[in-house]
Amino acid sequence: xxxxxxxDNRPYVINEPEAHRFRVNRATLMDPQxxxxxxxxxFDVCWIYVGHESEVRAPGDxxxxxxxxxxxxxxxxxxxxxxxxxxxxxxxxAIVCREAEGNAKSHTCxxxxxxxxxDGELDGVPGQDAFPPSFRxxxxxxxxxxxxxxYRGFVFLNFDPKAVxxxxxxxxxxxxxxxxxxxxxxxxxxxIQGVQDYEIRANWKFLTENSFDDYHLxxxxxxxxxxxxxxxxxxxxxxxxxxxxxxxxxxVLGNDHGCTDNVNxxxxxxxxxxxxYGEAAKPEIERIxxxxxxxxxxxxxxxxxxxxxxxxxxxxxxxxxGSSVTIRTYYPLAxxxxxxxxxxxxxxxxxxxxxxxxxxxxxxxxxxxxxxTPDDIEVLESLQASLATHREVPWMEVxxxxxxxxxxxxxxxxxxxxFWTQWDKLMHIERAG
Amino acid sequence: xxxxxxxxxxxxDAWRLDDWLKLLxxxxxxxxxxxxRPDADSKDTLFIVADDIRRIRARVTRLxxxxxxxxxxxxxxxxxxxxxxxxxxxxxxxxxEANFAVHRFRRDGNVRPYVGHYRYELRVEGGKxxxxxRDAVIDAMELGSMGSVSFIL
Numbered sequence: 250x251x252x253x254x255x256x257d258n259r260p261y262v263i264n265e266p267e268a269h270r271f272r273v274n275r276a277t278l279m280d281p282q283x284x285x286x287x288x289x290x291x292f293d294v295c296w297i298y299v300g301h302e303s304e305v306r307a308p309g310d311x312x313x314x315x316x317x318x319x320x321x322x323x324x325x326x327x328x329x330x331x332x333x334x335x336x337x338x339x340x341x342x343a344i345v346c347r348e349a350e351g352n353a354k355s356h357t358c359x360x361x362x363x364x365x366x367x368d369g370e371l372d373g374v375p376g377q378d379a380f381p382p383s384f385r386x387x388x389x390x391x392x393x394x395x396x397x398x399x400y401r402g403f404v405f406l407n408f409d410p411k412a413v414x415x416x417x418x419x420x421x422x423x424x425x426x427x428x429x430x431x432x433x434x435x436x437x438x439x440x441i442q443g444v445q446d447y448e449i450r451a452n453w454k455f456l457t458e459n460s461f462d463d464y465h466l467x468x469x470x471x472x473x474x475x476x477x478x479x480x481x482x483x484x485x486x487x488x489x490x491x492x493x494x495x496x497x498x499x500x501v502l503g504n505d506h507g508c509t510d511n512v513n514x515x516x517x518x519x520x521x522x523x524x525x526y527g528e529a530a531k532p533e534i535e536r537i538x539x540x541x542x543x544x545x546x547x548x549x550x551x552x553x554x555x556x557x558x559x560x561x562x563x564x565x566x567x568x569x570x571g572s573s574v575t576i577r578t579y580y581p582l583a584x585x586x587x588x589x590x591x592x593x594x595x596x597x598x599x600x601x602x603x604x605x606x607x608x609x610x611x612x613x614x615x616x617x618x619x620x621x622t623p624d625d626i627e628v629l630e631s632l633q634a635s636l637a638t639h640r641e642v643p644w645m646e647v648x649x650x651x652x653x654x655x656x657x658x659x660x661x662x663x664x665x666x667x668f669w670t671q672w673d674k675l676m677h678i679e680r681a682g
Numbered sequence: 683x684x685x686x687x688x689x690x691x692x693x694x695d696a697w698r699l700d701d702w703l704k705l706l707x708x709x710x711x712x713x714x715x716x717x718x719r720p721d722a723d724s725k726d727t728l729f730i731v732a733d734d735i736r737r738i739r740a741r742v743t744r745l746x747x748x749x750x751x752x753x754x755x756x757x758x759x760x761x762x763x764x765x766x767x768x769x770x771x772x773x774x775x776x777x778x779e780a781n782f783a784v785h786r787f788r789r790d791g792n793v794r795p796y797v798g799h800y801r802y803e804l805r806v807e808g809g810k811x812x813x814x815x816r817d818a819v820i821d822a823m824e825l826g827s828m829g830s831v832s833f834i835l
Binding site: 349441442444446447450480601623626627 | 724733
């Protein structure tokens with residue numbers, strides 16, 4: 250048996266299925282050494298989300314981001330291929346591109362003026378004749394992560410040269426990405442401009458849990474449910490054994506990922522009209538629905554349009570497809586602080602009317618000004634503040650649904666246990682360096 | 683003009699939200715653009731807040747509900763309004779801009795400053811000045827440590 254790592258002299262996670270015991274050591278959510286280990290054992294070995302292909306459309310388009318702690322340039326090269334460069338000059342290491350986004354023929358380092366072309370090659374070195382004869386510009390191109398790959402427009406990188414290919418890594422999550430992308434007649438989704446970029450004073454793993462924890466919906470989002478009800482959205486009373494108006498399950502996908510998979514009870518831009526969207530938008534939503542049925546058949550159209558999913562791509566990417574589609578990625582700034590970036594995603598063919606509905610529907614729930622996310626942020630910050638009791642109250646309880654035979658609901662916690670199990674497994678694998 | 687904006691600020695700081703609603707026209711909009719697209723249109727750009735009058739009213743209803751946890755117990759806020767300018771007069775409509783510095787206070791030393799400018803459209807209705815558009819544009823490059831815009835900015 251593998252030796253268990255500890256913090257506070259206790260294992261990170263206790264997982265004893267026969268005893269129906271699943272506990273997470275709360276110190277894992279505040280300890281600086283845990284965060285250092287996470288950087289090496291999780292963020293440096295997993296496929297980490299960089300951006301969406303639609304965010305850089307033409308040769309020379311770029312966005313600068315922080316991915317797995319490193320500043321990167323996410324861009325299209327001279328042949329319009331997606332590239333990711335480490336945003337650090339090969340001379341002294343200054344940040345080469347300091348703009349958030351744009352289009353450039355070249356990037357010139359502002360320290361000593363070294364310039365790099367769209368393909369990351371070192372082009373210009375002021376006063377190159379004074380460097381030794383062995384100095385070759387071709388040795389000093391912008392560095393790239395060992396691996397960069399994309400699946401259906403979603404671009405990831407990996408700092409582990411031995412990592413499995415992206416598609417193998419995504420495993421069962423691909424099916425759910427496909428369901429999202431199937432909203433588009435041409436299979437092309439695009440990121441809509443405007444990023445919600447905010448911090449939460451909490452450990453990043455709390456957001457992983459929260460983003461697909463449906464057990465909290467009634468208690469945390471009562472005011473959102475009231476808003477839907479007051480706006481004329483019909484919701485059934487939960488059936489026996491259920492907490493929520495619709496049926497939904499929690500799933501572990503492969504070893505790493507997980508999701509909720511829920512029958513829709515809220516509005517969906519593709520394609521379930523609710524009164525909040527306004528009468529004028531009704532024919533448009535019906536037209537979108539008809540296109541889905543014609544293209545995919547009734548069964549698949551129902552699957553795409555009448556079910557919601559909150560999909561975790563381990564460790565820090567969610568694609569949530571409910572009131573709208575949001576891409577949400579987040580990363581630790583400190584043990585008790587994270588940065589969140591959230592975008593809206595829509596089909597490229599969407600009409601201006603449907604796009605406006607999508608964005609409006611997004612804001613009914615999601616984001617730092619939405620009717621739900623601010624309350625999640627409040628919960629996460631309260632979770633973090635109370636971690637000071639970790640010596641007296643060392644464990645979080647994650648057993649909901651554990652003793653149940655058969656189906657695990659979205660309000661059970663199999664997907665949360667899946668996340669913690671994978672996290673614990675990776676945290677025990679020693680890595681060189 | 684300043685008095686009108688000061689009065690509005692005072693109602694919001696006092697959480698007299700129903701009285702604040704009375705300052706709005708029936709077609710009013712309240713918006714907070716995403717920090718990277720301060721001048722965009724909420725029909726084709728993701729905002730932080732983009733409320734029509736129905737959602738402004740729903741927002742007030744929500745904020746009065748104890749289960750709007752982000753604002754329960756309610757934050758204290760204090761608004762400083764300055765550099766008030768009428769930038770355009772078009773018949774009965776006035777376009778007004780003003781700078782704001784809003785501090786939001788919660789317990790345990792939690793202080794968050796929001797700095798930016800307002801873009802108002804005002805018009806006279808029934809002899810009273812009313813707000814038909816209210817954009818709160820935050821200067822910061824990211825929302826960052828402000829976290830959320832859970833109150834009415």
